[in-house]
Amino acid sequence: MATDLVIENIIGCNGAPTTIAVTGGKISAIGADARNAGPTEIVDGAGRLLLPGLVDGHIHLDKTLIGLPFIPHIPGDTVAKRIAAERELRRTVSLPVTARGAALIAQIAAMGTVAVRSHVDIDTEAKLSGLEAVLSLKQSHGHLIDIQTVAFPQSGIIRDPGTAELLDAAIEAGADLVGGLDPAGIDNDISGHLDVIFAIAGKHGVGIDLHLHDGGALGAFELRQIAERTIALGLEGKVAVSHAFCLGELSDSDFARTAALLAKANIAIMTNGPGPVPMPPVKRLQAEGVRIFAGSDNIRDAWSPFGNGDLIERAGIICDRQDFRADADLALAFSLVTAASGAVLGRGAPLTIGAAADFLLVRAGSLAEAVAGRDRDRIVYKAGRKIAEAGQLV
């Protein structure tokens, strides 16, 4: 197959000049080999820094209100009240999920996000409508972004009878993973909640990504329950837990035994670097062998008026929360929104021969400068095609 494209005059994350060749939407050569790719389209990279495409490990394409006029946040003291407020709001918004989700995809693709794991609300009111909308976006917007879907029981499973069957139907309809939500805090039934999720995962051979906000010793107990079931069912490497704030507030002994089980079960922990609550300690978890990755979570939706989906900014937020300042630490934070999140989504190592030609060219002299400066003037390639420049889709 003839080479589609060679980009010259760029620098790699090691600071050295390099060249990249793209063939059939994949990276066919990097470095000296790429310079010898033969007659093809040659692009001048203008000395920009080559970065892997950004992978958002946790987003809610169906929830966003982007595309609508700004809607003030409806406060709610409890998660249950916020769930109710969101369901009420959902009935009144004038734009469908396909339009709002498409607006969000356009926004994040322009900033360099090439793949996302999107949780999609499944409940007895919405049923599979949100999932169907996101699956249609997966088709219509595949040229911009790869979408993986999680059937997410935002209103609980046990407390919203009928949801278990809908989760099962969601997997049949094409959802990639089954989700969960605070087995104790929302469903008041840890075993009951986990029974449903793990049964669906086992039945369909799909993975799990469960939201866990429950704090302290309770959250840690739930994590260990999830790990034990994961090991018992042979689902190691297919289970993720999102948020897991509790990991940021455990005693040393509780942390050690919980982390050991998470590592043994090869469970990945997703964090967005939350501001008002404890967060999983990145380096301590990695030292215990626990995988950790990152994502945006809420982007202007019923849960938060904030968020923009910029994953380089997200890496910076994680640096702020973890007191990361040195170049190596900024690179570590960046890996959470690239290689680490990509691995959880089942993508191979980025920027390697044969990998999808999903990458960015940014104005920075080093990876640390790119993370610290979060310049928005990014050129984005998706499957070897230039899809964005200077913050705008092309």
Added chain:
Amino acid sequence: MATDLVIENIIGCNGAPTTIAVTGGKISAIGADARNAGPTEIVDGAGRLLLPGLVDGHIHLDKTLIGLPFIPHIPGDTVAKRIAAERELRRTVSLPVTARGAALIAQIAAMGTVAVRSHVDIDTEAKLSGLEAVLSLKQSHGHLIDIQTVAFPQSGIIRDPGTAELLDAAIEAGADLVGGLDPAGIDNDISGHLDVIFAIAGKHGVGIDLHLHDGGALGAFELRQIAERTIALGLEGKVAVSHAFCLGELSDSDFARTAALLAKANIAIMTNGPGPVPMPPVKRLQAEGVRIFAGSDNIRDAWSPFGNGDLIERAGIICDRQDFRADADLALAFSLVTAASGAVLGRGAPLTIGAAADFLLVRAGSLAEAVAGRDRDRIVYKAGRKIAEAGQLV
């Protein structure tokens, strides 16, 4: 005096259409009166939202490395090591403070900052050189930004003999306030450190703004010592403490007695919404009658590779740390970088008749949307003159 300018077709923070008139660099009318300002230059505000100019309550114009190629952060386990690393770095950078500070001023003025309180390092090596540079920027860049200076003993006072005399000389040379730094944590002598600062404040009739990173009960003890001295010397309303992380980690009883003394002494607390450490609880402090305001702190300097000086983003960071989501809470966070910081800097209430015509016109339908969206397409007026548009100085 003839009206210089009338801006029509704008909306106020209450959402209602309004008009603003500027005469001699000050606001001469707002609302219906402004529409009758008579023959003058009429500007179409294109439906933008009128916001007060942003006031940065804590910045270090002398420390920034903006204008230089990116310099990797030099890690240091202790504050003392970081101080040493910064002094070492300062000897080697190729651009003078006037150039780096000017680059930072250009950056923040373009985002809408109209006034800053800049701490300036005073130590036995730099002596008054940093202050002289910032005082020269105050003259050369007064059309963009108002600068207030604090003589800041970054290397300590007791541990760096000669600094006390330099702080005194700094006030003589034109610094507006005397600073301080962790009387316990850096100088290991709470009374000795405070004796020096309060003596200089008393001698010259200037205010105090002291950096306090010391945590927990120790930090709270220092806060009470500062408050007691403030009351004893009649300096109520003239003293600020920056950071005061300890206020975010006190027992209820320790918080109550510390906050009560801070309120009695009318001490203002500055926070930048720090990520890795506890932060002062905004609403709890206000409920106790303690003034709180905000600023950027480090912007790409030896202390952090992060920071951009955007005070609307800073308000959002504070929202994230304080779990602020509702419109009223976003407005509260915004007040910390406008009215509250302005009051600490001795500025009158913004957007009132007779106030400096320092304001922004942004693309948002409400204050909450402006804070949540932090759009960079801002039109900035300083003393009635348009100085920036779309993120660039004009």
